[in-house]
Amino acid sequence: MAAIIAKGLTKIYDNTIVAVDHVDLEVKEGEIFGFLGPNGAGKTTIIRMLSTLIKPTEGYAHVCDHDVVREPDEVRRCIGIVFQDPALDDQLTGKENLDFHARIYGLSRNEREKRIMEVLKLVRLEDKADELVKNYSGGMRRRLEIARGLMHYPKALFLDEPTLGLDVQTRRAIWDYILNLNKSKGITIFLTTHYMEEAEYLSDRIAIIDQGRIVVTDTPAHLRSLVGTDVITVGCNDHQRLKTELEKKDWVEKVSPHNGSLEVYVKGGEGKIAAVVKIAEDIDVNIESINLRRPNLEDVYLHYTGRSIREEGNADGRMKMMARRRMRR
Amino acid sequence: MSSANFQAIYVLWLRQIKRFFRARSRLVANLVQPFFFLMFFGFGFGFIRFEGSLNYIDFLAPGIITMSVVFSSMFAGVSVIWDRQFGFLKEVLVAPVSRLTIVIGQTLGGSTLAIVQGLTVLGISMLLGAKINLWGIIPALIFMALIAFFAVSMGLIIASRLEDFQGFQLIMNLLIFPLIFLSSAFFPIETVPDVMKIVMLCDPLTYAVDGLRGLLIGSFALPMYLDFIVVVTFSAALMLIGAFVYSRCECV
Ligand SMILES: Nc1ncnc2c1ncn2[C@@H]1O[C@H](COP(=O)(O)OP(=O)(O)OP(=O)(O)O)[C@@H](O)[C@H]1O
Ligand SMILES: [Mg+2]
Numbered sequence: 001m002a003a004i005i006a007k008g009l010t011k012i013y014d015n016t017i018v019a020v021d022h023v024d025l026e027v028k029e030g031e032i033f034g035f036l037g038p039n040g041a042g043k044t045t046i047i048r049m050l051s052t053l054i055k056p057t058e059g060y061a062h063v064c065d066h067d068v069v070r071e072p073d074e075v076r077r078c079i080g081i082v083f084q085d086p087a088l089d090d091q092l093t094g095k096e097n098l099d100f101h102a103r104i105y106g107l108s109r110n111e112r113e114k115r116i117m118e119v120l121k122l123v124r125l126e127d128k129a130d131e132l133v134k135n136y137s138g139g140m141r142r143r144l145e146i147a148r149g150l151m152h153y154p155k156a157l158f159l160d161e162p163t164l165g166l167d168v169q170t171r172r173a174i175w176d177y178i179l180n181l182n183k184s185k186g187i188t189i190f191l192t193t194h195y196m197e198e199a200e201y202l203s204d205r206i207a208i209i210d211q212g213r214i215v216v217t218d219t220p221a222h223l224r225s226l227v228g229t230d231v232i233t234v235g236c237n238d239h240q241r242l243k244t245e246l247e248k249k250d251w252v253e254k255v256s257p258h259n260g261s262l263e264v265y266v267k268g269g270e271g272k273i274a275a276v277v278k279i280a281e282d283i284d285v286n287i288e289s290i291n292l293r294r295p296n297l298e299d300v301y302l303h304y305t306g307r308s309i310r311e312e313g314n315a316d317g318r319m320k321m322m323a324r325r326r327m328r329r
Numbered sequence: 330m331s332s333a334n335f336q337a338i339y340v341l342w343l344r345q346i347k348r349f350f351r352a353r354s355r356l357v358a359n360l361v362q363p364f365f366f367l368m369f370f371g372f373g374f375g376f377i378r379f380e381g382s383l384n385y386i387d388f389l390a391p392g393i394i395t396m397s398v399v400f401s402s403m404f405a406g407v408s409v410i411w412d413r414q415f416g417f418l419k420e421v422l423v424a425p426v427s428r429l430t431i432v433i434g435q436t437l438g439g440s441t442l443a444i445v446q447g448l449t450v451l452g453i454s455m456l457l458g459a460k461i462n463l464w465g466i467i468p469a470l471i472f473m474a475l476i477a478f479f480a481v482s483m484g485l486i487i488a489s490r491l492e493d494f495q496g497f498q499l500i501m502n503l504l505i506f507p508l509i510f511l512s513s514a515f516f517p518i519e520t521v522p523d524v525m526k527i528v529m530l531c532d533p534l535t536y537a538v539d540g541l542r543g544l545l546i547g548s549f550a551l552p553m554y555l556d557f558i559v560v561v562t563f564s565a566a567l568m569l570i571g572a573f574v575y576s577r578c579e580c581v
């Protein structure tokens with residue numbers, strides 16, 4: 001069963017800016033669906049449409065089997081959301097913000113107390129709970145927002161760059177909490193992020209979106225395999241002999257010397273390291289170093305959007321990206 | 330209406346009360362203005378005599394109460410612009426409650442504050458010598474509440490169309506002030522030229538002021554049932570329009 005379905009979903013702002021361009025997607029119930037894309041790709045706009053904050057210009061979307069335009073109240077009853085930009089009342093304390101949320105989401109008194117304590121603990125804000133939010137640091141605000149989003153158990157949870165600007169410790173804790181929510185409560189999670197690591201760690205499937213269009217959707221493992229093979233880099237005392245020997249094996253795609261070591265291109269790298277070592281031993285070549293590089297999501301992202309995360313935003317990066325696009329065509 | 334909706338109304342109400350009492354300057358500003366109006370106009374026009382034993386300050390007090398209830402409520406409604414700027418409005422608009430519930434919660438919060446303010450102004454005007462019919466205060470509270478519902482909803486509707494507070498200044502000057510001045514808050518409707526009388530009768534606040542004045546100092550210019558019907562109709566209509574506007578607008 002699908003928790004979220006979109007067909008031909010389109011949003012045009014002010015009759016000119018095409019933010020989302022005929023997007024089709026389907027998120028299964030209980031799935032964690034990761035959404036990756038450069039700034040301005042349309043991720044937040046999609047979440048806004050799915051959460052009934054804005055109306056699609058074209059196409060339709062169903063969340064929990066309810067149409068986001070015709071049955072917005074029903075959709076809202078089944079979702080939770082952590083926004084990308086701040087959405088706290090800074091004249092209230094942290095705890096009052098959570099209490100507001102709990103009540104407006106109809107949690108019972110017992111549940112309310114329990115959940116507020118739980119999420120405060122998760123984001124390590126127990127000490128600051130009674131402080132006005134306007135005295136919070138940026139990271140503390142972010143943590144409070146996440147805590148709030150995780151407080152009621154929705155059927156579908158939208159997380160728009162949830163861990164942006166958080167320290168590593170907190171991020172880890174939140175990832176594990178999200179995974180746990182997903183496993184134990186079967187909550188469907190729709191996540192956007194710029195962190196490859198986050199997408200890869202959490203998502204069952206990932207969609208890459210660029211300029212309002214989804215360019216590819218697949219599992220992280222499969223996406224990785226799409227962009228190429230693993231590379232085993234070997235340093236040894238006789239490159240030539242090892243190269244000749246390796247090239248005889250049919251599982252080796254290519255061997256090439258590079259920076260004083262050998263690069264061996266194979267499929268399924270981890271299973272082949274032992275074999276490479278064995279071959280070297282058999283022909284009496286001493287291995288000095290060996291390591292495996294697997295293509296990561298960053299490469300996938302680069303492949304599909306023509307730009308790396310780090311390049312975004314600076315003009316130089318844009319130029320390079322355009323040049324690369326032209327080359328690809 | 331389900332209990333979840335009651336919770337939502339309660340918490341929206343509570344939030345407004347908390348915020349109000351944490352912003353001390355607003356508290357003071359809201360009382361100083363009506364005080365000045367009562368002082369300066371009340372004594373400045375003190376020479377004016379009405380039939381019977383009415384003084385100008387008696388006549389003025391219900392008008393100034395209406396004015397401060399309208400300003401305070403309007404402000405509560407329009408403060409949604411801030412919620413939008415600080416992003417909090419999103420949190421409210423994705424909550425699992427109907428738009429009407431949100432408008433009701435917001436309206437009750439703003440109205441409570443406005444009524445407290447109206448009562449304070451009533452107290453001030455009594456201190457300044459206005460002769461108030463004490464038995465009229467209870468029914469007058471109902472009138473104040475209706476005026477507040479009307480004005481909060483109007484503020485909410487205005488806020489949904491505005492990007493920032495600059496626009497609100499303009500609306501204040503072009504809409505709210507004329508509504509107040511034409512409402513018979515400052516001068517009686519009986520003595521104005523016919524054309525102006527017609528205009529004044531088109532202003533819903535005229536009925537609000539007249540109702541309050543009748544209840545508080547016993548001087549109606551219009552039938553009380555008419556005052557009541559007009560005020561109820563307008564406040565209900567504006568609340569419904571508010572709910573409709575917020576169910577349509579992409580105001581996040
Ligand atoms: N309210 C708006 N009015 C007009 N244009 C908008 C509005 N919101 C977003 N846009 C435009 O729509 C496009 C998509 O924006 P969106 O916020 O969905 O991107 P995003 O993928 O979430 O980016 P980021 O990674 O930076 O958060 C951008 O070109 C943006 O300028
Ligand atoms: Mg975004």
